Structure formats: C-alpha cells, structure tokens
Amino acid sequence: MFRHLVLLLATALVAAACSGEEPVVTTDLASPEQVVAEWFAALAEGDLPELDAVTDPANVALAAGAENAFSVDQMKAVVETGLPAATRRSYWNSFGDSFVEFLGAELDEIVVSGTEEFSVDDVDFAAVFVMRQGQDSEIIVRRTDTGWVVDMVATVGPALAVQIRRLVDSIVRHGDDAAAFAYATIAVQSLGAGLARQPANRALELELEAIEDLPIDLSR
Numbered sequence: 001m002f003r004h005l006v007l008l009l010a011t012a013l014v015a016a017a018c019s020g021e022e023p024v025v026t027t028d029l030a031s032p033e034q035v036v037a038e039w040f041a042a043l044a045e046g047d048l049p050e051l052d053a054v055t056d057p058a059n060v061a062l063a064a065g066a067e068n069a070f071s072v073d074q075m076k077a078v079v080e081t082g083l084p085a086a087t088r089r090s091y092w093n094s095f096g097d098s099f100v101e102f103l104g105a106e107l108d109e110i111v112v113s114g115t116e117e118f119s120v121d122d123v124d125f126a127a128v129f130v131m132r133q134g135q136d137s138e139i140i141v142r143r144t145d146t147g148w149v150v151d152m153v154a155t156v157g158p159a160l161a162v163q164i165r166r167l168v169d170s171i172v173r174h175g176d177d178a179a180a181f182a183y184a185t186i187a188v189q190s191l192g193a194g195l196a197r198q199p200a201n202r203a204l205e206l207e208l209e210a211i212e213d214l215p216i217d218l219s220r
Contacts, residue, residue: 033115034148059190061075061082063156063160065078072170115128121189125196157204168187169211187208
C-alpha cells in the first residue's frame with residue numbers, strides 16, 4: 001500500500017543530494033542526528049511507540065493520506081491522534097522494507113554523517129545527511145516544543161506536492177476548521193522546508209503558493 005512512497009522519497013533524497021549546493025554543516029547539533037538514528041533503529045525493529053515518539057502524528061498522516069488518496073473524513077478523524085495503530089504499523093513496516101531496498105543496506109547499517117540547520121518562517125529545521133552508496137542523502141527534521149522529530153512531509157513532500165495540495169484543498173473546502181488549519185499549516189511549513197532545500201524546484205514552489213492562497217487564515 002505504501003511502497004510507492006519510498007520511491008517518491010528516493011526521488012526527493014536524490015534531488016536534494018544533487019542540488020549542486022555545497023552544504024554548510026554545523027558541528028554541535030547532536031539532537032537532529034540522534035533523532036534520525038533513532039528513527040532508523042525503530043524502523044529496523046518495528047518499534048511503533050518509538051516511531052511515534054520521533055515523528056509527528058498529523059504530519060505522518062498528511063504524507064500517507066496524500067500518497068493513498070485518503071478522504072476528507074479520514075483526515076479529519078486522524079488530525080489529533082494520527083493514523084490507527086494497525087495502519088501505522090503497516091505503513092512503517094512497508095516503508096522500512098522498501099527503504100532497505102532503496103539504500104542497498106540494512107537500516108542498522110546506515111551512517112548518519114552530518115547536519116545542517118536552517119529556518120523557514122521562524123520554524124527550525126535541520127537536514128540530516130545519511131550515507132547511501134558513498135553519497136549523502138537528506139532526512140529533514142523539525143524542532144518542536146518537545147524536541148526534534150522527523151518531518152515526513154518535508155522529506156517526501158517535494159515528490160508528493162501535487163497530491164498534498166489537492167488533499168489540503170479538499171480539507172480546507174470541505175473539512176472542519178480545526179482539520180483545515182492543522183493540515184494547511186503542516187503543508188505550508190513542511191513544503192516550505194522542502195523548497196528551502198530545493199530552491200530551483202519550480203513545480204514545488206507553485207504547489208506551495210497554491211496552498212498558501214487557499215481561503216484559510218494561517219496567521220493565528
């Protein structure tokens with residue numbers, strides 16, 4: 001069900017790694033590196049509570065919902081609690097298996113090789129570089145009130161931008177205010193982070209602008 005998301009992730013990671021820009025790597029950002037290392041370890045072990053701890057439920061739901069054409073009612077139901085446990089377990093198991101195939105290495109063999117911090121509209125992010133066949137790829141993490149989390153929408157969003165925009169548009173126009181505000185905010189912040197890493201991605205920029213133009217006030 002979720003296998004295609006890894007192919008999209010592969011596209012996003014390769015595009016980020018091949019952006020042609022030389023990263024300015026900071027030296028004292030153990031927390032972003034640690035959360036990515038813990039994410040890989042949890043994927044390898046199928047540790048659902050740990051996967052929940054190092055990600056954001058609504059953020060994961062938006063990535064999965066965009067990829068799998070979830071309905072507005074489904075997205076409204078998971079805005080607070082995220083995907084049901086059985087769905088999350090299936091999602092992460094499939095994701096982990098396919099990611100191993102993409103990387104050409106077991107999850108516990110992946111090397112986290114550096115971090116670059118950046119901000120978008122006063123939200124702190126970090127690109128965490130992982131070694132894949134001798135070159136760096138990126139996982140994007142976001143700082144929250146309780147610490148760093150893997151941002152799935154920022155990481156896979158550049159390849160899912162059209163689907164994300166369509167889903168958020170439907171939620172804004174047909175969902176309740178709480179769901180509309182939550183998912184539109186995630187989309188703008190996380191796709192903004194993806195665009196910061198891929199500034200030449202005009203298609204992503206246009207989809208982000210379309211989300212920002214939706215009839216919802218995100219300034220509150």
